[in-house]
Amino acid sequence: MTAADVHVAGYPTVEAVRWISARLEERTNGRLRIRVYHAGQLGRESDTIDLTRYGALDFTRVNFAPLNNPFPLTQIFSLPYVFDSVEHMRRAADGAPGRAVLESFDRRGLIGLAIYDAGTRSFYNVRRAVHEPEDLHGLKIRVPPSDIFIELARALGANPTPLPYGEVYSAMQTHLIDGAENNWRTLHTSRQFEVARFWSGTEHSHSPEALLMSKRTFDALTPDDRALLKETARESVPFMRALWDQMEAESRQHVIDAGIEISEIDMAAFTRAAQPLLKRYLQSDALRSLYDDIKALA
DSSP, X not given: OEEEOXXXXXXXXXXXXXXXXXXXXXXXXXXXXXXXXXXXXXXXXXXXXXXXXXXXXXXXXXXXXGGTTTSGGGHHHHSXXXXXXXXXXXXXXXXXXXXXHHHHGGGGTEEEEEEEOOOOEEEEESSOOOOXXXXXXXXXXXXXXXXXXXXXXXXXXXXXXXXXXXXXXHHHHTTSSSEEEEOHHHHHHTTGGGTOOXXXXXXXXXXXXXXXXXXXXXXXXXXXXXXXXXHHHHHHHHHHHHHHHHHHHHHHHHHHHTTOEEEOOOHHHHHHHHHHHHHHHTTSHHHHHHHHHHHHTO
16 A cells, blocks of 8 residues: 655654554564555645545545645644644643544545644744744745635735745745744744744644545455554654654754754734634534533533
8 A cells, every 4th residue: 555745754753653563563464565655656635635536546545734725624633823822722632523524535535544643833934033933924935725814814814825835945945935834843844944043933723634545445355454554554643743752852953053043933923913803713613512521612
């Protein structure tokens, strides 16, 4: 079986799928295994979602952001300032809200296997220190192809520019864009910190990762193999989280040592600026119900 990931070898999501493959191979005497194509070898995340839906790929690991539009329940995990902490997000991912989101994928040709961490997303840019939303005014900020992230950047005063993940470094280098938003590990492993020297810890979203499987591939397996695959995917979550926590700390220290400037921010101002967007999305009964369940887990 084949799997795709846009991140580089060694990234926690890549290693988690390799961990699943090793366990499957061990438990089936080599009958089931997964070959992981990392670093975007099989295309951008939006491409691999479609390839997996139609059975050309067996697995893909993607962030929730490109899933927000076609799979609306994923929006609750990407909306700004929903979670109080990483631990809060993990409780929601492991609980009823996470199960509801994973179950929603099978309506459109996918099986949701696991929700992985992606840290907290913050802004970074090549131009200047950003302390409050007004400092983002006029900056062209790369965002993922999600209405939520486009609208959020605009609400904070930036000019949102949707671009594929793999094009961000060169776009900042050539000043096609001024910055982006993502987590410490991505800033490091993509080497974007070499051009973006200003980091602002807005922590505006905990948008996690989804491990998805083609429903065509899943349905072709025996019932026992389906159960084994789901169980092994669930077991990979604590492995991925431990690796994530270690690597995120390493990445943060690496880019600090490289001289990136970390700005003090007015968190209350960013939260206030994002509230109208959050309130608008919570007019959906389905999202409001998930939001209430998430807040009960705080």
